Amino acid sequence: MTDRLGNIISKTLLAIETGKEEIFHIAETSRTETQRLTQELSHLRVEISETIKKVDQLQKEDRKMRQHLMEVSRDYTKYNEKIMIETYAKAKDTQVQLQLAEAKESQLRTRRNEIERSLRRMMDTIERAENLISQVTLAINLLHSGISEMTQDQNFEKRQEIALRISMAQEEERRRVAREIHDGPAQNLANIVLRLEIAEKLLELDPKQAKNELQDLKVLVRANLQDIRRIIFDLRPMALDDLGIVPALRRFMDNFQATYNIQCEFQITGREKRLLPAMEVAVFRLIQEAMTNVAKHAHSEHVKIELIFKDDITLARIIDFGQGFNVDQALDNPGDHFGLIGMKERVEMFSGQFSIISPSGVGTTVEMTIPSKKEEDIE
Structure with missing residues (x-):
């Protein structure tokens, strides 16, 4: 009976561990997608800012052209037909450009909102996956403990309670380290990658600004290295x-x-x-x-x-x-x-x-x- 029960627990363990790998894969895929969306969102915000400036500029030009068109239309003696046609064409062209810019701004804003919603869903998925991995790991530890202690009846309930609490403490420590790495070095490294891409583009457009960006990144990398060393020391001095x-x-x-x-x-x-x-x-x-x-x-x-x-x-x-x-x-x-x-x-x-x-x-x-x-x- 004990051998049969042990065999059942071993098969259950194998199934749970396979499921844990799948959950981990989902979490890693979500993290990769989160990083990609974060980068896209960053570029999108820059593009939206530039588009808003362009819309503001075109709105001012449109108002000027409308005013000028009204002046030309009222004074036939001062402006000939050719000037009137050219003025109307310029006003129409400005209006078309403004409409296109406004449509682009609207599309960019819509895309930004979609990405922000996707990011929230991704972060929720990652959090759920991490919590699930912790729970699954705890279940695996308990099952392993069950196999090793199956034949030991002395003080079983007390030993089981202590083992459970120690296992919970270990899982809480793993979660703490995972949170510390995720909220610290992992986030900083993602930010460093993004800023390096920006610095790469700035090298051609504004070398001076690129140099300033690289100097800031150097400080960030050193701080990140210090955080990593501190975490390593906490794990194993x-x-x-x-x-x-x-x-x-x-x-x-x-x-x-x-x-x-x-x-x-x-x-x-x-x-x-x-x-x-x-x-x-x-x-x-x-x-x-x-x-x-x-x-x-x-x-x-x-x-x-x-x-x-x-x-x-x-x-x-x-x-x-x-x-x-x-x-x-x-x-x-x-x-x-x-x-x-x-x-x-x-x-x-x-x-x-x-x-x-x-x-x-x-x-x-x-x-x-x-x-x-x-x-x-x-x-």
């Missing part, structure tokens, strides 16, 4: 691999302090040493999660981080001076506090110890102790 846990934490705290305006005090005790890569990542992520909780919930202007290196353990302690919370209630009924459960489980994965002390109105102390398995001492 390069300093962690190159230099170790302490330099990576120092950089993280500099960014944290600048972002949240919360003063960070970092204290190192003992002889600094490199840990196994997995342990360094674990310690970094645990401190990062604890600091995020401080920023979100503590209402503290100051946080102290202690990192203590001993021969057999590495201890991290995060102390804030905020409002505190009910620890037992948070751990017994995770609710929105599943981040704490994830921290506790991550520490226990390394056979470590995790504790939280949080008297109401005094602040919170999060302490994590992980057995040290060093690779090398830092000289």
